[in-house]
Amino acid sequence: MSYATRVSEIFSELGIALPGPSPRALEIRSPIDGKRIASVPVATPAELTAAVDRAQSRFLAWRNVPAPQRGALVRALGEKVRQHKQALGRLVTIETGKIAQEGLGEVQEAIDICEFALGLSRQLYGLSIATERPDHKLLETWHPLGVVGIISAFNFPMAVWAWNASLALVCGNTLVWKPSDKTPLSALAINGLLLAAARENGVDPDGLSAVVVGERDLGEALVAHPSVRLVSATGSTGMGRAVGVTCAKHFKRALLELGGNNAAIVCPSADLKLAARAVTFAAVGTAGQRCTSLRRLIVHRSIASQFVKQLRAAYEGLPIGNPLDDGTLIGPLIDAATHERMQAALHAAKAVGATVHFGERVAGVAGGCYVRPALVEMSAQAGPMCDETFAPILYVLPYDSLEEAIALNNAVAHGLSSAIFTRDLQEAEIFTSARGSDCGIANVNIGTSGAEIGGAFGGEKETGGGRESGSDAWKNYMRRATNTINYGMSLPLAQGIKFEI
Ligand code: NAD
DSSP, X not given: OOHHHHHHHHHHHHTOOOOOOOTTEEEEEOTTTOOEEEEEEOOOHHHHHHHHHHHHHHHHHHTTSOHHHHHHHHXXXXXXXXXXXXXXXXXXXXHHOOOHHHHHHHHHHHHHHHHHHHHHTTOOOOEEEOOSSTTEEEEEXXXXXXXXXXXXXXXXXXXXXXXXXXXXXHTTOEEEEEOOXXXXXXXXXXXXXHHHHHHHTTXXXXXXXXXXXOOXXXXXXXXXXXXXXXXXXXXXXXHHHHHHHHHHHTTOEEEEEOOOOEEEEEOTTSOHHHHHHHHHHHHHGGGGOSTTOEEEEEEETTTHHHHHHHHHHHHHTOOBSOTTSTTOOBOOOSOHHHHHHHHHHHHHHHHTTOEEEOOOBOOOSTXXXXXOOEEEEOSSSOGGGGXXXXXXXXXXXXESSHHHHHHHHHSSSEESEEEEEOSOHHHHHHHTSTTSOXXXXXXXXXXXXXXXXXXXXXXXXXXXXXXXXXXXXXXXGEEEEEEEEEOSSSOOOGGGOOOOO
């Protein structure tokens, strides 16, 4: 059965209509075999404006709905996603090429964040602060913000929206989402479930959440629209730089989740068996196409050759092929351009004296682009090792002292995820201290990828500084007001200022 047929079966199970033919259609292809799976109409600038205007007028009513009632809608979305987990997971796999387990994991992440947001809908708390004046009250209160524009990358076509949407909705906002033009079907599916959940629960879906399909120019128009109060953008650093500038020009908020060039340090005391498993999953999972994929491995010189040998053995045996098949651990790259960038990076590494193991194209499903992940031994942190190549390449570099290893970890432009493998308490504490890793995520004895939704997710420097998902990330989606209330009969001024009239 073709993947196009499987996609239309998934949409009919979900009860969502696949878009029909259109003169402005974008051809969507599965990376599994490169064949067309659907055509999706591209939104015009006028359609984008209409979607934002509808979201703005819906916001004026939605902000008045009590937060726990907004939470009930997000709970209903979570239940629908759970009910269709298998179908949604398959859709993610067909559209992105990530293996079945990871497709299901992505859907589970959407379910988890809906549960988190439901609880949050009863915990949107402010502060009561001591005041210097008698008969006064000083408060901090939080209010809905407005229309949230979401821009997402191809590699997490449901979870990233779910992180944003579930929190933004319970916080009283409405949504307009421009997904990656490579993966709009996952977007149409999960957004369709939200609208169905709204209808079934007596909530008017009009203007609550819209998907606009298109390329970069449509994203730019969404960012520039004056009614969009927050732009949550996930993608490359180049994209974030452009989005950030536009947001700054219009004094609107930007929540940026951008690229990563993530490292792990393997210390002499590490459990090397555990480290090899964790490193392999982090480096080759999702065929190296996660923002948190492990790209740089900094190994103590005394164990470097032994550890590389262990990794080579693991890499040699990796099952590569159709991501829907049981047992496959590495699916295809998203497209041929990614393969070209990968080969260019390996070429550049050789030019600075590196030894490259693997990285060659392998037979997978005809029409797809399958590679054996590359392991690259470096003698210095140089050339392509300093950049994010969004493909399965792991650079390995020896170190002599922990201070040197931490300096190498921090000496790149990005600051997303990092890890240390050690059984030495002092090394672990130093790595996670103020003089340790400068990344938004610093792990001990687990890899760089695979974060849980409970923590705040995001990174520093050219990763953009944004935080999404758990902890207090909800504050991004609300505006803060400080309220001073005088319940006395006099008017004492702050700082003791006298102003008698
Ligand atoms: P991309 O930057 O090419 O595209 C991401 C999205 O931005 C797409 O929807 C695209 O159409 C849109 N876009 C591009 N330029 C734009 C502009 N100037 N204005 C508005 N929108 C614009 O990224 P990609 O190839 O889809 O994804 C891979 C990248 O995303 C990697 O760098 C990866 O590290 C990053 N990523 C980061 C996170 C994170 O949470 N930090 C998560 C996933 C992916």
